[in-house]
Amino acid sequence: MSGTKVRTSGGHARTMGSVLSGLAVAVGCVLFLGGFIWGAALYRPYTVPTDSMAPTIGVGARVLAQQVDGSEVRRGDVVVFRDSVWGDVPMVKRVVGVGGDKVACCDAGGKLTVNGKPVEEPYLQGDGPASPVGFKAEVPKGQLFLLGDHRSDSMDSRVHLTDRDNGAVPRSAVDARVDANAWPVGSFGMLERPSGFSGLPGGISQPGPLRPIMAAIVAGAVLILGGAAYGPIVNRRRRARV
Known part of the structure; x- marks a missing residue:
């Protein structure tokens, strides 16, 4: 393939391999930059300063959270929110109950229950009860x-049960939903x-589009490096044959 030549509009001959390598770099740049722009538009990094979400998220960890409307949040989601009663600073907790739910702990098996169903x-x-x-x-x-x-080291809705709305926070307080640990x-x-x-x-x-975003960035990097490496590799082989 490297020996096949094509002629450009300027009359200069180029090998098919060099044309393809240039195309690979161009496509790689689109994927790489597009992935970063896509990710920056949807995701924000947050630092979790405490171990209240351990072992899911360790103390000092950085997470990537997709910006979502509070109406999209479901039970089980880990969310970033801000509420004046809780201190009016970004906090990260897990949603275990939504409007209309009856949340309780613990049943005879030590589990959290939602509407009477153990979760x-x-x-x-730890291996103890859910709270x-x-x-x-x-x-x-x-x-x-x-x-x-x-649960033994988290200041959450249990602490605010008597403050307002049985310890709950408005859906509008949610800024983002955590999709991944980053650091x-x-x-x-x-x-x-x-x-x-x-x-x-x-x-x-459902998870946000972080996986396809990362796939685009990685694929773009591979294409850029592979296309850029083509010329030096071919030149080295030519020198070796001389």
Whole structure:
């Protein structure tokens, strides 16, 4: 293929390989830059300063969260929100109840219940009950009941039960939904949607487009590097044959 020549509009002969390598670099740039622009339009990084979401999200970890409207949030989602009663700073918690739900803990098996149904929560820190202190609340319409995954070290809806709306926060307080751990490198990966809430009305949400965004960026980088490397590789082979 490298020996096949094509002629450009200027009359200069180029090998088919060099044409394809240039095309690969061009396509790679589109994918790489397009992926970054797409990601920047939808996602924001957040730092989680406490271990209230451990082990799902460690203390000091950076997460990528898709900007969503609060109406899109479902049970099981990990969300970034801001509420004046909670301190009016960005916080990260998991939604365990939505408007109309009756949330309680714990049943005879030590599990959280939503509308009387026990919920499997494999993401929790430790092997004990779903909460070290018992509680129950009815979530007002348009509100969300939020808990940390590290239930023995999380300031969440349980603490605010008597403050307002049975500890719930308005859906409008939600800024984003966490899709992945980004830092440290060893923790990088998508956050799975918990199946324990899938049998409840409304089901669980679907992941955002982070996977295809990352695929576009990686594919673009590979094409750029591969296309750029073509010329030096061919020249080296030619020198080796001389």
